[in-house]
Amino acid sequence: MKRLGPVSLVVNPRQRQFEALTRAHAGDLYRYAYWLCGQDALAQDLVQETLLRAWKSLDALREADAAKPWLLTILRREHARLYERKQMDVVELDEGLAEDAAWASPERHGDAAELREAMSKLPHRYREPLLLQVLGGMSCEEIAVELGQQPGAVMTQLFRARQKLKSILQGGRAEVQHGLP
Numbered sequence: 001m002k003r004l005g006p007v008s009l010v011v012n013p014r015q016r017q018f019e020a021l022t023r024a025h026a027g028d029l030y031r032y033a034y035w036l037c038g039q040d041a042l043a044q045d046l047v048q049e050t051l052l053r054a055w056k057s058l059d060a061l062r063e064a065d066a067a068k069p070w071l072l073t074i075l076r077r078e079h080a081r082l083y084e085r086k087q088m089d090v091v092e093l094d095e096g097l098a099e100d101a102a103w104a105s106p107e108r109h110g111d112a113a114e115l116r117e118a119m120s121k122l123p124h125r126y127r128e129p130l131l132l133q134v135l136g137g138m139s140c141e142e143i144a145v146e147l148g149q150q151p152g153a154v155m156t157q158l159f160r161a162r163q164k165l166k167s168i169l170q171g172g173r174a175e176v177q178h179g180l181p
Helices: 012-037 042-056 062-083 110-120 126-136 139-147 152-167 175-180
Strands: none
Touching: 012 042, 012 126, 012 175, 042 062, 042 139, 110 126, 110 152, 126 139, 126 152, 139 152
């Protein structure tokens, strides 16, 4: 009986590049997706769709340093496509409905939940650049390119986002004092 040696898989450089890209950025992609949609399963689906699109257009990625902003852009567009394709069903929920702790995410409790709720109250024009900076790790210049704005406008939006967030977390007192829009 002839013994077979170890099986060697041939992995091409493109596949190796994609696997490295996935390992390096999957966690950041999930966190950003979760902040966008607030649902674990949907966030996972968004990451999968993002990675599928990234695989299909991997040749478009020229520089390794640009990988994270490139992936975040794909994810953001996938999230937007979700709402272009689908009409959301509206369901009335009982206000007193108890949350089932078995399926609840840790981000739904404590400080993270309070921060998430406060961020959800920010106007979209402030929330989006703040998420791209905090969760995406993008610079003002990268955010400006992503959103099609001037870097100065992004800096102003980030400043106002932080001020409004601080105000919301303090119960609205700072907004009244500073008269922010």
